[in-house]
Amino acid sequence: AQSVTQPDIHITVSEGASLELRCNYSYGATPYLFWYVQSPGQGLQLLLKYFSGDTLVQGIKGFEAEFKRSQSSFNLRKPSVHWSDAAEYFCAVGVMNTGFQKLVFGTGTRLLVSP
Amino acid sequence: ETGVTQTPRHLVMGMTNKKSLKCEQHLGHNAMYWYKQSAKKPLELMFVYNFKEQTENNSVPSRFSPECPNSSHLFLHLHTLQPEDSALYLCASSPYTGELFFGEGSRLTVL
Numbered sequence: 480a481q482s483v484t485q486p487d488i489h490i491t492v493s494e495g496a497s498l499e500l501r502c503n504y505s506y507g508a509t510p511y512l513f514w515y516v517q518s519p520g521q522g523l524q525l526l527l528k529y530f531s532g533d534t535l536v537q538g539i540k541g542f543e544a545e546f547k548r549s550q551s552s553f554n555l556r557k558p559s560v561h562w563s564d565a566a567e568y569f570c571a572v573g574v575m576n577t578g579f580q581k582l583v584f585g586t587g588t589r590l591l592v593s594p
Numbered sequence: 595e596t597g598v599t600q601t602p603r604h605l606v607m608g609m610t611n612k613k614s615l616k617c618e619q620h621l622g623h624n625a626m627y628w629y630k631q632s633a634k635k636p637l638e639l640m641f642v643y644n645f646k647e648q649t650e651n652n653s654v655p656s657r658f659s660p661e662c663p664n665s666s667h668l669f670l671h672l673h674t675l676q677p678e679d680s681a682l683y684l685c686a687s688s689p690y691t692g693e694l695f696f697g698e699g700s701r702l703t704v705l
Contacts, residue, residue, distance in 0.1 A: 483636075511692060522598070522684055522696035530692075569637070573692060579625035579644045580692035584637040 481506040481572045485585035492560050493593050500555040500588050502570030511573035512553040513582065514544055518566045526568075529553065540564070565592045597621040598697035600685050606703045609675060615700045617668040617685030624690060626668040628660060631682040631699070643668060675704045 482505045492498050504510055511530055515523040527538025534546040544555045553570060567589045571582040598619045607613050619626060628640040642650035643662040657679075659671040668685055680703050686694040 513693065515696075520698075520701075522600075522698040523686075523694075525693055525695065528693050575692050579627075579642055579649065580688055580694060581639060581642070581650065582637075582694060583639075586634075586636050 481510070481574060481583050483570050483572050483583055483585035485568075485570055485588050487588045488586070489589045489591065491591040491593055494562050495559050498555075498557045498560045498564070498590070500568050500570075500590070502553045502555065502585060503551050504553060504570070504572040505551065506572050506574075510553075511575055511580065512544075512546060513571040513573060514538065514542070514553075514555050515569045515571065515584075516540075516566050517569065517587075523569060526555070560590075560592055562592045562594075565590055598685055598687055598695055600683075600697035600700050602700060603698065604701045604703075606705065607672065607675065608705050609677075611675075612671070612673040614672065615670040615683055615685075615702075617670075617697055619666055619668075619685075619687035619695070619697075621687055621689070621695060623687035623695070624665055625688045626662060626665070627686040627688070627694065628668065628670055629684040629686065629696075631684055632680075637684070640670075672702070675702075677704050680704045 484503045514526040517523045529546045567587045569587045570585045573580045573582045625644045630638045640654045641660045661669040682699045684699045685697045688694045
């Protein structure tokens with residue numbers, strides 16, 4: 480069965496500094512990979528996804544992620560963090576069934592942005 | 595603005611009450627999902643409906659009863675819940691390509 484590990488529960492980054500959130504997955508086949516962001520009291524918003532092809536994927540809000548098969552990783556990056564990026568970030572691995580996707584989520588990483 | 599709308603946003607109920615959560619998607623997607631988000635636990639998939647047919651029931655207790663009358667609407671009927679069922683319940687939909695679009699959630703408190 481697939482699983483996702485986000486080793487960092489909390490991360491604090493200064494505004495304007497770069498960010499990298501770690502994600503490792505376990506899945507026997509080529510995975511579908513996702514990053515979602517959740518602000519307090521809100522649902523999850525899709526930041527980016529990897530299905531196949533170029534291993535560096537660009538997302539919304541200036542985020543990018545790189546798929547590394549050899550490391551079973553899909554880390555999220557942003558070159559310069561803004562205060563509005565403070566939120567919880569979830570990595571997920573998906574199994575595509577006929578017409579729908581089963582996602583398994585990590586436990587999330589809460590990003591705090593300091594002035 | 596979200597293409598997936600959940601009501602109510604907040605719900606408080608006693609253990610003997612019966613209530614329902616509603617989800618509506620305006621995106622033309624074929625699949626709809628219920629997820630449960632509890633503090634300090636990963637999101638848990640509860641149910642999946644694909645073209646109105648239930649395709650996944652992730653060993654959810656029978657006190658949670660889903661209903662999907664059409665591809666745009668999904669309900670979660672609640673009865674005789676337990677305090678440990680207090681959580682954020684998230685509805686999502688997806689197109690054939692598979693990425694999920696979530697609603698803002700219904701925060702449930704069971705007293």
